[in-house]
Amino acid sequence: MRTHHQGRAVARARKILTGVVVAGLAGIALVGVGATTASAAAPAQTTFVNEGFTGASAGNAYILPSTQSGAANVACLTAKPSAGSSNTGSVPTCAGATDADGSGALRLTGAVNNQAGGLGAKQSVPITKGIDAVFDSYQYNGSSADGIVFYLAATDPYNPTVPAKIGYLGGSLGYSASTTNTAQGLSHAYLGIGLDRYGNFGNRQFGGTGCASDQATNGTLTPNAVTVRGPGDGGTGYCVQSRTVVNGSLNKTGVTNRDQAKVPVEIVINPTASTLAAQENTAVSVPAGQYAVVFTSIGGTQQIVRGALPKLTAGNAANVDPSWVDPATGYPYKLTYGWVAGTGGQNDIHEVNYLRTTTAAGPVPVLTASTGGTATVAHAGSGAYTVTPTVSADGGSESQLVRTTTTFPAGVTPDVSGVTGAGWTCRPPVGQVVTCDQAVDAASPLAAGTELPTLSIPYSVTGAARTATISTVLASTDAEAVTVTRALTVEQQGTTLTVADATATVGDTATLTAKVGSSEETGATAPTGSVVFTDTESGAELCTAKIVDGAASCDVPTSKVGTTGVTASYRGDADHTGATGTAALTVTKVPTEVTVQSTPTSAAYGERITLDVTGLGSGSETVAAPTGTVEYREGSTVLCTATLPDTSCVAEGLGAGAHTVTAVYSGDALHADSTSVAVDLTVRKATATIGTQPGTGGGDPSEGGDPSDGGEPTAPDTTVTVTHGETTTLATPNVPEDATGTIEYVTDDGTVLCTATLPETTCAIPSDLPGGTYTVHPRYSGDDNYEAADGAPFELVVTAQSTELVASTDATAPVVGSKVRLTASGLPTGATGTVTFTAADGTVLCSVTLPETSCETDALPVGTNTVTAAYSGDASFAASSSALVIVVAALPVVEPTPGPTDEPTAPSTSAPAPAPSASADPSATAAPVVPSASATASAPTATGALAFTGSPVAVGTAVALAAALLIAGLALLMVRRTRTARGAIADTTAE
Structure with missing residues (x-):
């Protein structure tokens, strides 16, 4: 038996199919020149495939055929790619997949009505040593319909293909035709092993024509049956070969884990002349020329469905080419395989996993090959392609003819007349395909590890230069077909390309030109095609021009100012390499010319002067109107600035006199700056008409006027x-x-x-x-x-200032006939005029002329006198007056004054002495001077008499006060005398 690692290596080798580049088989490189290495002894059985379908990807060894109904093929993988990875294989991930990577299955349909799903392996399996295939199937959690088919289909042993379309859905289970819907079945079908839960797979209406022995279409179902249908193609065949009703069930509902609905299946194909034992269920034997389907249903026991292997004679229902069939046995040389499933008015989830397919009667040969020869060919040159087949040490010996089918790409013409290689015979090419055979003597098979002679096929190159692939399918009738390839590079002529610099004004078009030619010195041809001009910095395409007479030229619009790098790229043609060149495209600004003018041309100072320019224009369809500013200057002084689109402004700061004004346009991204010719401007002095608004009359004097x-x-x-x-x-x-x-x-x-x-x-x-x-x-x-x-x-008008005259006298207690000084005060400094003092009867007492302010009079009679002082006023000061009251006393009467030794008579102690009357006081008869309220009270006279000035009330008050003082003095005198008398008595007593 093979070791586990050897089995895996061979299994990988079996996945190599038509059109697939062989990356490596048991350490042999198949692309380019390689070497064959020997390995351990050939295994007892050849493992064709060992695919669990449990991972998140099944690689690219499978296809999803189209369906008869036109609906999508819903086959998918239930394992979800782990974080950070993705499914890069040909079988997609199921929507909503939740299984962990490594714990999934191949889902053929969901629990959805009227679905079809299927998967076909690109691998072709030779049957000379029998086929033993095992897998697990699952039907669950639906309404119990319809079922799963594992199919085998015949194929060209030297150029195998996969059925491109599966059969009809529902009872056909994706394998057979449907007479009701006139739907086609699987092409070149050989056997379809149906796990038919619903029971329609055996009915006649779900087969093709020519199947009279099938169960009639009377609506009778055979649910939970394993039914095998035979060869068919299109609408013909697919007849029932055998059927067994299971003793358990093929499906289960309410499943939480698919393993609860597992039905393990082993299929053994025995085309040999001997009885073979099943590889998995070793107790099961399969007679020569028969198939056996070994399964254990859910809740049931192991059962076997047997039948004879169909023979594909001429006119067979599978419609296969006779070259695909071994004439000695009637069995096809090779089979492709896969699964199909369908639902109809009812449904189930249909899944499979853990497929392992091996031979049943010993190993088959394993072919490998290495390619070589010329890898690079010059333009219009020639070369040779070589392929060296090997019978790998990982398989059995090869006793059948080995064929290479080599396809050359267009423009590479093979020459079979120059083929070399011992034992190789080649047929004339069919188009670009060359078929060559290496005959093998069946009596002397090629032992495992034998390298066949190298086949060399010369060719010549024409047409387009390119990198192409030469591929060879290597096959025999008893070995899997493998495909090997060789990359061939056909060189092109070198190309020269030069680009001319270009200039343009922004808004105009610029013409870009490149010259393109061959760099070959001999046999040069003119390049064809186009040149693409791009912006060197951004890569943006500017224009594309076709090459005419060795030059490519095109116009491009310009929209921005500056120098741009231009790259011209020739992409090449069939015989010329691509080439690039660079140049510069210089885009200049639109020139401008401004002329300044003023309105008015001559003005008075302060008059509004508007400056304007002409010559800037208003833009065009390709260039926007100028932007920026226009400065109007006198020397370096900016008078005013206009921001476009406005071109005018009012000049500021132009004093009276002659001025020279220049307009300076700033320019913008698209327009060049410019300066006008200077113009002269005269400004006259303004006539100032000032107003008159003195004092507080009308308006704010701070408001100036222009x-x-x-x-x-x-x-x-x-x-x-x-x-x-x-x-x-x-x-x-x-x-x-x-x-x-x-x-x-x-x-x-x-x-x-x-x-x-x-x-x-x-x-x-x-x-x-x-x-x-x-x-x-x-x-x-x-x-x-x-x-x-x-x-x-x-x-x-300056009016007189008001005055407040104050009259006063310095007399304190005048007596009749004495002089009294009268004084006027309170007049402002600088006042002129006179002050006149008059008595109440109008008699002028005296007068003074300012700046004198006082005069004297002795004409005041005894009694109370009202004196009026009157200021005459002048141009600047107004007249005013003031009244003064003067009390004049009569001459005083003088009484004798007692001597110092005289003492008054002691008063009687029986009654107080009477108070002296006012008239008893000599001073009571004195007449006081009473000034007016504005006058100041006079001091007492020098005679020592008590004098008062003022009203009669004041005089009465004074008399009363004098009497009181007199009484108080008498009282004090009496007290004094009493104290004296008491002292005398005391002295007498003491004596």
């Missing part, structure tokens, strides 16, 4: 009145804000009352301006930009 704005000055107040001693602010409205110089307020006689230095427009008149009426003229001095100007005159 005579250019056309406004009318506010009508002035024509008279300003101010009181002498105060000041007032004279304001001049409508003075231009930017004027400089002074504004003087001048009287008719030329006296400047005050001066405002601009920007101040106000000034205050002196507070000592004499009273009177003045005509005042505002006069603006003018400056560099404004003419001098006079405002309208106005009247300034």
Whole structure:
């Protein structure tokens, strides 16, 4: 027996199919020149395949044939790729797959009605040594329909193919035809082993024509049956070969794990002349020329379905070519295999896994090969392709003819007349295909490990230069077909390419040109095709041009300014290599020319001057209108700036005088900058019409005015009145804000009352301006930009300042006939005029002329006198008056004064002494001086008499006070005398 590793190596080798590049078999490289290495002794059996379908990928050894109904083939793998990996094989992952990688199965249908699913192996299996296939099947969790078929189909032993379309769904189980739906069955079908849960697979309506012995279509079902149908093709055949009703069940519902619905199956094909034992169920023997299906249903025991292997005679139902069939046995040389399943009005999940297929009667030969020969051929050159077959040491001996079927690519023409290699005979090419045979003497088979002679097929190269593949299918009737390949590179002529630099103005088109030629010195031909021009930096395609007479030229629009690298790429043609070249495309800005103009051309200072330019244009379909700015300058000073699309602006800062103005356009991404020719502009001095608005009359004097704005000055107040001693602010409205110089307020006689230095427009008149009426003229001095100007005159009236005269006297207790000084105070400094003092009867007592303020009078009679002081006033100060009350006393009466030794008589102790009357006081008869309320009380006279000034009430109060004082003095005297008397008595007593 083979070791496990040897079996796996052979199994991998069996997956190599038509059109598949052999990557390696048992360490032999099949692409390019390789060497064969010997291995251990040939195994007892050859393992064709060992595929579990439990992983997330089954590789690319299988196809999913199309369905008869046109619906999708729903076959898929239930294992979900692990994180970070993906299913790169030809069998897709089932939607919603949840099985872990390594724990899945091949799902043929879901529990969905009217589905068909199938999978076909690209591998072809020779049957000379029998076939033993084992797998596990599962039907579960549906409504119990329909079933699964494991099929075997005949194929060309030297160029095997896989059936491209499976049979009908439902009762056909994807294998057989359907007479009801006129659907076709599997092509070149040989055997279909049906695990038929629903029971329709054996009915006549689910076979093709010519199957009279099948169960009639009377609606009778044979559920839970293993039915084998035979050869068929299209609508013919597929007749029932045998059927066994199972003793358990082929399906199960309510399954949580597919293993609960497992039905293991072993299929043994025995085309030999001897009885063979099953490889899995070794107790089962299969007679010569028969098949056996060994299975154990769910809840049942092992059962076997047997039958004779169909022979494919001429006109067979499988419609196979006679060369596919061994004429000695009537059995096909090779079979392909796969599974199909279907559902109809009911359904089940149908799955299989753990397929292992081996021979049953010893190993078959294993063919390998290495390729070689010329790998690179020059243009229009020639070479040779070689293939060296080997009977691998991993298989049995080879006793059958070995055939190579080599396909050359277009433009590579094989020459069989020059074939070399001992024992090889080649047929004339059929198109690009060359078939060569190596005969093997059946009596002297090629032992395992034998290398066959190298086959060499010469060829010549024509047509397009390229890299192509030469492939060879190596096969015999008793060995699997393998495909080996050889890459062939047909060289092209070299190509030269030059690109010319190009220039254009932005918005215009630029012409790009490249010259293309062959670099070959002899036998050169002109390159054909196109040249693609691209932006070297971004790779963006600019244009494509066809090569005409060795040059390719095309126009490209330009939309941005600058230099761009251009790459011209020739992609080559059948005989020429590609080539590239670079150049520069320079795109310049649109030139501009501006001319400046002003409106008006001559203006007075302060007048609005608008500057504008012409020559910038408004853009075009390919170039947008200019953007940026236009600066109007006088020298380096910017007068104003216009931002496009506006081209004009109002000049700022142009003083009176001559100016030279230039316009400077900044340019933008698409337009060049430019500077205009300078123009002269004259600005005259402005006429300043100042207003007159002195004092608080109408308007804010700070609001200047620009005579250019056309406004009318506010009508002035024509008279300003101010009181002498105060000041007032004279304001001049409508003075231009930017004027400089002074504004003087001048009287008719030329006296400047005050001066405002601009920007101040106000000034205050002196507070000592004499009273009177003045005509005042505002006069603006003018400056560099404004003419001098006079405002309208106005009247300034200075009224007299009010006065508050205060009359007083310095007499404290005047007596009749004495002089009294009268004084006027409170008049402002600078006042002129007179002050007259008059008695109540109008008699003028005295008068003074300012600045004198006092005079004397002795004409005041005894009694209370009201004296009025009257100020005459002058131009600057108003008249005022004040009253003064003076009490004049009569001459005093003088009584003798007691001597110091005289003592008053002691008062009686029986009653108080009477209070002295007021008249008893000599001073009570004195007449006091009483000033008015504004006068200050006079001091007592020098005589020592007590004097009072004021009203009669005050005099009475004084008399009472004197009497009280007199009584108090008498009381004190009496107390003193009493104390003296008491002291005398005390002294007497003491004595």
